[in-house]
Amino acid sequence: MGKWLSFLAALLLPFAAAAQSSAAGEEQLLQYRDSVKNGYNFLLYLPASYATRTDLPLILCLHGGSLIGSDLNTVTHYGCVDALRRGRDINAVIISPQCPSMGWNPERLMRVVDWVRERYHTDLNRFYVMGLSMGGWGTFKMVAAYPDKIAAAIAMCGGYTGPVEPLTEVPLWIIHGTEDEVTSFSHSNSLVKKMIRTGQADRVHFSWLYGCNHSILARIYLLPQPYDWLFSHSLRDYRRPANHEAEIDPSDLDAAYMRLDPAKARKLPVRKPR
Numbered sequence: 695m696g697k698w699l700s701f702l703a704a705l706l707l708p709f710a711a712a713a714q715s716s717a718a719g720e721e722q723l724l725q726y727r728d729s730v731k732n733g734y735n736f737l738l739y740l741p742a743s744y745a746t747r748t749d750l751p752l753i754l755c756l757h758g759g760s761l762i763g764s765d766l767n768t769v770t771h772y773g774c775v776d777a778l779r780r781g782r783d784i785n786a787v788i789i790s791p792q793c794p795s796m797g798w799n800p801e802r803l804m805r806v807v808d809w810v811r812e813r814y815h816t817d818l819n820r821f822y823v824m825g826l827s828m829g830g831w832g833t834f835k836m837v838a839a840y841p842d843k844i845a846a847a848i849a850m851c852g853g854y855t856g857p858v859e860p861l862t863e864v865p866l867w868i869i870h871g872t873e874d875e876v877t878s879f880s881h882s883n884s885l886v887k888k889m890i891r892t893g894q895a896d897r898v899h900f901s902w903l904y905g906c907n908h909s910i911l912a913r914i915y916l917l918p919q920p921y922d923w924l925f926s927h928s929l930r931d932y933r934r935p936a937n938h939e940a941e942i943d944p945s946d947l948d949a950a951y952m953r954l955d956p957a958k959a960r961k962l963p964v965r966k967p968r
Contacts, residue, residue, distance in 0.1 A: 719745040721960075723775065724967045725766050733805040734791035737769055737964065739778065740814070741785050751786040751820035751845075751925060754807060754836070758827030762793050767964065772912040773826070780951075781958035784921055787816050798825075798832030800839040819929040824848040824920060826912060827877060834885075837864050846927035846936075848920050850911050853881030861885075862894040865927045865936035869914065871906030897936040899923075903944050913950040914942060 724738045744750060755774040770776055774788045791806055807821070823844055825833040830852020837847050838856055841863035848867045851874055870882035882900070889895040903911070914920055923940040 721778075721962065723962050723964050725964050726967065727766070730806050730809045733802050733809065734793060735764070735766055736789050736791035736806055737766055737775060738810060738814070739775060739784075739786075739788035739790070739962075741787070743785055744787065744814075748815045749817045749820075750815075751822060752807070752810070752816040753784070753786050753788045753924070754803065754821070754823045755788055755790045756798055756803075756823065756825030756829030756832040756836075757790070757792070758825075758829050759796055760827075762795060762828075764792070764794060766792055768792070770964075773915050774824075775962070777915040779960060779962050780916060781954040781956060781960075782916055782918070782921075783958065786822075786921075786925075787814060793828070793832075796828065798828065798835060800832070800835045803832070803836060804840060804843075820845050820925070820927075821929075822846050822848075822924040822927075824850070824924065825852065826850045826914075827852060827908065830877070834861065837861055837866060843929075845929050845931075845934075846924050848924065849882075850914060851877045851882070851908055853877060854885055858885065858888045859892060859894070862889055862892055862897060863934070865897045865934060866899065867920070867923060867936075867940070868898060868900040869903065869911065869942065870901075871903045871908065871911055873905055874908045876908035897934065899936050899938050899940070901942050903942070903947070906944050906947065910947050913947045916950040916954060917942065917946055919946070 719742055721742045722740045727735045761768045769790045769792050775790055823833050823836045830849040833847050833849040834854035837844055838860040841860045844864050846865040850869045868882050870879050872879045886900050889898050919940050919942050926937045
């Protein structure tokens with residue numbers, strides 16, 4: 695009897711921990727270090743609705759090369775967490791990993807995703823990836839490696855040099871500024887052309903932001919469009935069509951901060967899981 699109770703406790707421990715972490719019904723930002731073998735350290739955002747819903751989408755947010763290192767606080771300098779703190783509502787569980795060196799590894803990233811899924815309930819049909827600069831390159835790698843697991847993805851000012859056929863299987867929004875001085879616009883432009891030449895590019899949605907440089911694309915995280923676009927896709931969609939109605943233009947980036955509601959801004963401190 696004692697062995698059975700011990701087994702049952704071990705089986706339920708991850709779910710009990712997840713429930714405890716959200717029992718108060720408050721949004722939380724948790725930090726995990728050395729938790730995933732051969733994975734990454736990461737921040738995990740749980741919205742207030744996590745306590746009462748079991749069907750929340752999951753977003754993997756990949757940073758660029760300027761935030762590599764071992765200080766998880768730097769991951770909040772831009773991206774989904776920064777957008778949340780500035781007042782953007784994102785009703786999803788969000789993983790913000792930190793890469794210790796240049797270049798994301800999709801297998802290591804998926805270990806983190808699987809670890810989170812084992813301990814926190816999310817909708818398996820609505821797993822999304824978005825990334826900027828080095829994170830854009832990482833987004834392409836993730837889509838190419840796991841096209842059957844990712845419902846949709848957004849790659850901003852990145853690039854990709856592998857086979858393009860896997861990329862055509864996933865609704866993929868490619869965004870790049872034409873005046874990018876860090877990652878040349880030609881990377882995304884040539885990639886889209888390659889995808890079109892396959893004759894299977896119906897799922898690629900691209901936006902060329904004329905006159906925009908590299909760093910200003912970080913403001914895209916502050917806008918509602920990327921999240922609305924991601925959430926409009928699911929693995930359950932018949933033939934997985936892409937939403938081609940969403941759009942972003944330079945004027946959206948110019949007004950990104952002004953369009954946020956300051957009343958919704960919050961501190962959202964980083965906490966250790968209980």
